[in-house]
Amino acid sequence: MTRRLRLAVPNKGRLVEPTVGLLHDAGLVFEAGERALVARVQNFDLEILFVRTNDVVEFVNDGVAELGVTGLDLVAESGTDVPQIRKLGYGRCRLTIAVPNDSPFRAAEDLAGLRVATSHLGLTRRYFEARSIPVEVIPVSGAAEVAPRLGLAEAIVDLVSTGSTLVVNGLRPIEEIFASEAVLLANKGAVRDRPDLIDSIETMLSATLAARDRKYLMMNAPMAKLSELERLLPGLESPSIIPLAHEGMIAIHSVVEADRVWSLLPRLKAAGASGILILPIEKLVS
Ligand code: AMP
Numbered sequence: 257m258t259r260r261l262r263l264a265v266p267n268k269g270r271l272v273e274p275t276v277g278l279l280h281d282a283g284l285v286f287e288a289g290e291r292a293l294v295a296r297v298q299n300f301d302l303e304i305l306f307v308r309t310n311d312v313v314e315f316v317n318d319g320v321a322e323l324g325v326t327g328l329d330l331v332a333e334s335g336t337d338v339p340q341i342r343k344l345g346y347g348r349c350r351l352t353i354a355v356p357n358d359s360p361f362r363a364a365e366d367l368a369g370l371r372v373a374t375s376h377l378g379l380t381r382r383y384f385e386a387r388s389i390p391v392e393v394i395p396v397s398g399a400a401e402v403a404p405r406l407g408l409a410e411a412i413v414d415l416v417s418t419g420s421t422l423v424v425n426g427l428r429p430i431e432e433i434f435a436s437e438a439v440l441l442a443n444k445g446a447v448r449d450r451p452d453l454i455d456s457i458e459t460m461l462s463a464t465l466a467a468r469d470r471k472y473l474m475m476n477a478p479m480a481k482l483s484e485l486e487r488l489l490p491g492l493e494s495p496s497i498i499p500l501a502h503e504g505m506i507a508i509h510s511v512v513e514a515d516r517v518w519s520l521l522p523r524l525k526a527a528g529a530s531g532i533l534i535l536p537i538e539k540l541v542s
Contacts, residue, residue, distance in 0.1 A: 267306035322446035373403030481528035
């Protein structure tokens, strides 16, 4: 008998909440215990392993888990070719070269012969080597942003999302070397031997993510206004048009991007729509 599929996810840090949130939104029922290493999903043949963010790639690569969620930066840092099933759209950040505000450096080339402090050794070394810029990479285990102030390095390479940590530490970015976000990984053997199961998880997460970005709009309108309203509503395909009891009146149903809803509403009203309803979409498989 094959054992349950295993999904390794971070047990601490900034990827925990969005990852557990995504799995719950996907309808998986499990308890994300603080200390539990393993959670059994009650309504799906899946076990969730809570491990360090840094260990997810290794767990998936070694086959301890068939699937995993972690940062793309950590996959790249590991240098492994573990299959990437899909990006997940959260945990976005950029591995960035930054220097003190008052330094003269404007580009990576200006750092030739100088020291760069980072905890992202592999990506940093590869970046400077690929550009034939000789730098001394100074390994730090965290808080690289204090290295210039301590006189340890002239520049740092660190992950940046809003950039506020750089500002607080008197640093400015000069170059982005890698763009990261959370990613769903799979073990090579599992991709080969259990593609249907990997596919079902992929579809589940994709449908959940796609639904988050969209709203379902329902409205009434005079039939005569249809073409004008249709131009405002480029939904997934064409909108559904349903005749109403009152002659000449129709209901229009359409899927629109969540970000567009508020700017769309006044234009729909101006074009003759009334009784507009905005509904959440639970899952969307296109
Ligand atoms: P953790 O150190 O466990 O909080 O998670 C680190 C991972 O979160 C990184 O490997 C990135 O993939 C991701 N991440 C997203 N934004 C940031 C950020 N501003 N700083 C560090 N890591 C980030």
